[in-house]
Amino acid sequence: MTVGNFLLRSGVDCVVVEKRDRAYVERRQRAGVVDTRGVRMFREWGMEHVVKDSSSPAKITGGTFIDGVRYDIAFGDDESEAVFCPQQVLVRNLTTAFLEAGGDLRYEALDVAPEDLDSERPTVRYRAADGSAKAITCDYVAGCDGFHGVSRASVPAGRLTVHSHEFPYSWLSVLAEATCAPYGMAIHDHGLAARFPRGADASRLYLQVPGDATPEDWPDDRVWTEVSARFGAEAPTGPIVDKRIVPLRSVVFDPMRYGRLFLLGDAAHIVPPMSAKGIHLALYDTEVFVRALLAQVKEGDGSLLDAYSDTCLRHVWNYQAYAVWLTDLMHNAGDASYGGAFRKQIARAELRRLNESPSAIRLFNDLNAGLL
Structure with missing residues (x-):
């Protein structure tokens, strides 16, 4: 929905094809943290309102409890603009904005099948809710359909390398x-x-x-x-x-494209939820893809599209490193049955450093805010 809104606001026609009905999509619970980079991105595109949710806290602040003792830790410094916005609220807001701007959103599209992805004019076929066969011929396909979607599954075997x-x-x-x-x-x-x-x-x-x-x-x-x-x-x-x-788990597919198909978000990579960076990486992919596509469509410059995968993967691996470190740290510091007593004490030493060292806190805050 973010891809669709950004393209529509930039004068580029697009069609969004969705398997489920609108009610299901807008109540489906997923993640809820949009970090500082995401908030600033929506603001730059004139869409800051989509991350507003009056029922949730405006800032991410809370406590860390270690063996029942509370340590007040602010996740992000005073410059942090991260917000809690339940994903179903974000999707609902993006959907409303897209439809109000005249966007073409097709719900209950079944048996979606991208074809001819390595040609100049790929086609996406699907079956509408009334059973009729539909086909959309286009210039590019953005695969934003998650880890189990059809986009990546449409890539021929052997064309992508998986790291997990x-x-x-x-x-x-x-x-x-x-x-x-x-x-x-x-x-x-x-x-x-x-x-x-x-x-x-x-x-x-x-x-x-x-x-x-x-x-x-x-x-x-x-x-x-x-x-x-x-x-x-x-x-x-x-x-x-x-x-x-x-x-x-952590999973990365390389490259994040095949022909005219570009993989975004969970279709291209998964991070453990401990890092709260699934939305962050999806939104980063979105902006890189949209700006690259606009350069191609409006200026005839395809260099950014050619560099799309390399640009995104550099960022993806940076946050995979952050996600694995944070996941190991927080889990090893508690239950010693996996990492052992030695790793438990190492993890707790790192936690103390995060609470006591300004340099360590600064680095953590920048990664947590999505600014590195």
Whole structure:
């Protein structure tokens, strides 16, 4: 939706094809942090309003709990403009802006099949909700359909190299109709815990669990007991409306294009959710792609499109390094069953440095804000 809005505002026609219906898309819960770079990007494009959500905190501030003791840490310095904006709110705002500007958005497009991607005029075929066959012939295809989408699957075998790293633990991700308190991250011998707002009376909870855990292993009572134990404070409870296991992994596909197909966001790379950089990388890819496409369409300069993959991958690997470091740090500092007692003490030494060294804090803040 960001690609579509930016292109439309720049006078370039585009069609957005979506598998689900509008109601499903706009209530689908995902991540919720738009970092400083993302906020500034939307402002530069005259769309800062899309990251506004009156039901969530305007700034990302919270506590880090270590063995039940709270340490007040501000994520980002005074220049940080990062905001909590539930992803469904961002999508809803972007959708409204796109449609109000006359955008062509086609919901319930089934059996989507990109073809002739290595030609000058690729075609995207799909089946409409009424069963009729449709075809869109275009100049370029932006694959923004996630890790399991059809875009990357349409690339012939052997044309992309995959780099991946699997972590030995997973997260239990829980969406609850409960006030977000305690608010922040908790490091505990039982494992990591996190709690973040998803509206005025809803919160997203994460609990570190073994890599082979299932949702059935975690009945609601056990979830709330463990949240309270890891934060060292009684947690407000409420109905749990969604519960799933999230594997922690890093994945990068290289290159991020094939012919006239350009891969953006999760279609090209995955970062562990500990880093909160999935949206960041997707928005970075978006701006690089749109500016490169505009240079080609308006000025006949294809050099930026040719450099698209290299430009994005340099940034992607920088944040993969950040994401892996932060994931290892926060998990090793608590549960010693994976990294051992030695790595646990190393991780805690690093946490102390983050809390005491201005240089370490400055570097962390710049990476957290998306400014490096």
